[in-house]
Amino acid sequence: xxxxxxxxxxxxxxxxxxxxxxxxxxxxxxxxxxxxxxxxxxxxxxxxxxxxxxxxxxxxxxxxxxxxxxxxxxxxxxxxxxxxxxxxxxxxxxxxxxxxxxxxxxxxxxxxxxxxxxxxxxxxxxxxxxxxxxxxxxxxxxxx
Ligand SMILES: [Zn+2]
Numbered sequence: 001x002x003x004x005x006x007x008x009x010x011x012x013x014x015x016x017x018x019x020x021x022x023x024x025x026x027x028x029x030x031x032x033x034x035x036x037x038x039x040x041x042x043x044x045x046x047x048x049x050x051x052x053x054x055x056x057x058x059x060x061x062x063x064x065x066x067x068x069x070x071x072x073x074x075x076x077x078x079x080x081x082x083x084x085x086x087x088x089x090x091x092x093x094x095x096x097x098x099x100x101x102x103x104x105x106x107x108x109x110x111x112x113x114x115x116x117x118x119x120x121x122x123x124x125x126x127x128x129x130x131x132x133x134x135x136x137x138x139x140x141x142x143x144x
Contacts (some may be wrong), residue, residue: 007055010069013037014054017047029076036075039105043068074112074119081115087135096142110141 004012016030017037026034037047046054046068059067085091090111097107114137122129 006069009073010055013069013072014047014050017044021048032079033072033076036072036079040068040072043072071112074115075108078108078112078115087131087138089135090138093138093142100142111138114138114141 012030013033016026016033018024019026019030020034020037037043059070081087081090082094094107094111097110098104101107101110114134117137118129118134121133
């Protein structure tokens with residue numbers, strides 16, 4: 001699995017967004033990233049700042065906010081999963097959530113919470129992400 005550094009991830013999103021604004025030809029991954037960025041207007045000022053501080057900044061729980069770059073990364077991973085329907089059934093769950101929430105972004109966020117949870121647990125335990133647990137969490141979004 002490709003594991004870019006924190007700074008690389010941030011640069012990737014900032015450069016993709018800048019490229020989109022300048023009309024540069026984007027790679028498929030960059031195009032997907034800008035799609036995700038587009039429905040987060042609250043992150044735009046941050047992505048448009050080019051200061052070194054943005055590359056190094058941390059977002060702790062005490063700030064009550066999520067790390068925008070982490071959030072975008074999770075979105076990107078989720079879009080890839082939806083694109084290939086992996087884990088199997090995730091696309092169908094997404095479609096159902098879209099119907100019940102009537103809000104695609106909200107539906108994405110429900111799935112994102114599951115992904116974030118599984119990744120957080122895997123990091124904490126030092127084990128690979130638990131696919132079975134992920135499937136269960138995804139399934140559970142339909143009953144809440
Ligand atoms: Zn989001």
